[in-house]
Amino acid sequence: MPEHSSPEADIETAAQALRAEIDREGGVPIRDFTQFAERFAIDPKLRDEAVVLGFDASVTAESADTAVACREMITLLDRIILDYRQRHGERLVSERAQRYDAVQENLQHRSRAGEVAFAGLGITKAYAKSLFKLGALDLTLRLGEITGVVGQNAHGKTTLLRIVAGELRHDEGTLDYPALGEGGSRIDRMHVKESLAYVPQELLPWRGSLRNTLHFEAAIRGIRGAENEREVRFVVERLGLGEHLDMRWNALSGGYKLRFALARALVWKPRLLVMDEPLANLDIKAKNVLLQDLRELASSYRYPIAVLISSHELHALEAVCEQMVFLRQGEVVYIGPTQGVAVDEANNEFELGTRLSLAELRQRLRGSGVIKVREEHTAFVLTTAREIGHQLLLRRLLEREIDVEYFRDNSRSVRRLFL
Amino acid sequence: MNGASDFAQRSSEVRHLVATADLPSAIRKTMDLVRDFSGREHLDEVTVVSMTFCEIECGRRRDELNFEAAMQEKKKIARQLLGLVGEVEIHLVEVGHA
Numbered sequence: 001m002p003e004h005s006s007p008e009a010d011i012e013t014a015a016q017a018l019r020a021e022i023d024r025e026g027g028v029p030i031r032d033f034t035q036f037a038e039r040f041a042i043d044p045k046l047r048d049e050a051v052v053l054g055f056d057a058s059v060t061a062e063s064a065d066t067a068v069a070c071r072e073m074i075t076l077l078d079r080i081i082l083d084y085r086q087r088h089g090e091r092l093v094s095e096r097a098q099r100y101d102a103v104q105e106n107l108q109h110r111s112r113a114g115e116v117a118f119a120g121l122g123i124t125k126a127y128a129k130s131l132f133k134l135g136a137l138d139l140t141l142r143l144g145e146i147t148g149v150v151g152q153n154a155h156g157k158t159t160l161l162r163i164v165a166g167e168l169r170h171d172e173g174t175l176d177y178p179a180l181g182e183g184g185s186r187i188d189r190m191h192v193k194e195s196l197a198y199v200p201q202e203l204l205p206w207r208g209s210l211r212n213t214l215h216f217e218a219a220i221r222g223i224r225g226a227e228n229e230r231e232v233r234f235v236v237e238r239l240g241l242g243e244h245l246d247m248r249w250n251a252l253s254g255g256y257k258l259r260f261a262l263a264r265a266l267v268w269k270p271r272l273l274v275m276d277e278p279l280a281n282l283d284i285k286a287k288n289v290l291l292q293d294l295r296e297l298a299s300s301y302r303y304p305i306a307v308l309i310s311s312h313e314l315h316a317l318e319a320v321c322e323q324m325v326f327l328r329q330g331e332v333v334y335i336g337p338t339q340g341v342a343v344d345e346a347n348n349e350f351e352l353g354t355r356l357s358l359a360e361l362r363q364r365l366r367g368s369g370v371i372k373v374r375e376e377h378t379a380f381v382l383t384t385a386r387e388i389g390h391q392l393l394l395r396r397l398l399e400r401e402i403d404v405e406y407f408r409d410n411s412r413s414v415r416r417l418f419l
Numbered sequence: 420m421n422g423a424s425d426f427a428q429r430s431s432e433v434r435h436l437v438a439t440a441d442l443p444s445a446i447r448k449t450m451d452l453v454r455d456f457s458g459r460e461h462l463d464e465v466t467v468v469s470m471t472f473c474e475i476e477c478g479r480r481r482d483e484l485n486f487e488a489a490m491q492e493k494k495k496i497a498r499q500l501l502g503l504v505g506e507v508e509i510h511l512v513e514v515g516h517a
Binding site (some may be wrong): 030031033034038044047048050051052053054055056058059099100103104107108111113144230233234237238240242243296297299300301302303304 | 431439440448456462469470477490501
């Protein structure tokens, strides 16, 4: 679509392109059609009709039905254009855009996302018996952001999380919880513990009914009466727990136990959520659902949450986190933005899984731009110059008939520090 | 622009999910949209929509509802979601903020 054309020309051009697409044999252009309606329908009912038409077309598999859907789309397209012309759509669309912009600006201005929820400076913790020492480390957690803590077992992840959660006393450093109204030299740890949500790795069984436990949790956080009912119903539905609400704790799978624990943590809308190894023992689907929910709920506009989460699932965490912390033997190897590792490095690093031996692989990679190849457990680590990105490298691998069973670009990932 | 405050983008995303018949995601996104930008009435309504959808899915699994009947019910849900999102938009534009 031309960028500087008039709205009238825009609708003509867009309609023409859409008609051509509908005329072409094949599926129904649902996305383009609903986008057209979204942009040009003056009457919201017409816009919604376009969506419902898309819904009908999506659930139908028969070609005869597809043809009907295409005809209906053309009819609706004509109605949208007619309505647009009759009501001087270009002016209304422009006014609507201005109104929306004003609201957006206001919303943006009032957003609390990015405010500091927790700030720790020079945090240390030493255990006399094991001689293990965490830190010193600085950590800032912001509303709306997820921070992932990774590292091998017994390298300080749980210690850090428990300190932030107020479960463990630190030795040195300062902790501030602006989102909880706590900070300075005298922190009320009891108040901190009560004001943030902590989901430990080992979940304690719920004794009563799941429903009553959630109502009780909301009640002790001051949510009472109709509001209590509303909040519990909402969180249960939002996390897809409705069907399981009348079950007993012991009858739940590990995934659902964790989701109920999350419901209990979220029902009172905390500002700070700390989760220790929540992905352990979850199947792939449950992990993905949990991380997606965390991502969506943390970045809420009205109730943004600062989330601190530890896991071994490095790549899964990197997909949802704004910030990563990598601990090795209690020391911070990296703390910073996700995909911010090695940004100043002159080379890239990739992980490759293939059936070839190291010698065969080296042989085939000659002249490909790969500087170094080394074996790392079940995969190979390839180092290239900075200008060889993943697309170019993949192309070169395929050109050399190297079978690729697994490939990952670790150039800016914390994974690079593990290998 | 912070993604969460981009209500136009978010409502548009819900419409797209409805159009592609991904109702579970559409419901989830509508719940978040309502919670962020509207009040109790809409919160109750979207919760009921979610519960109804869950009942339809259960009915299908237990063979208590045939495909056509389930589709009819889901289409009602689709319309309800669109109505809700439209009302939230109107509410936002009229009030000027969440």
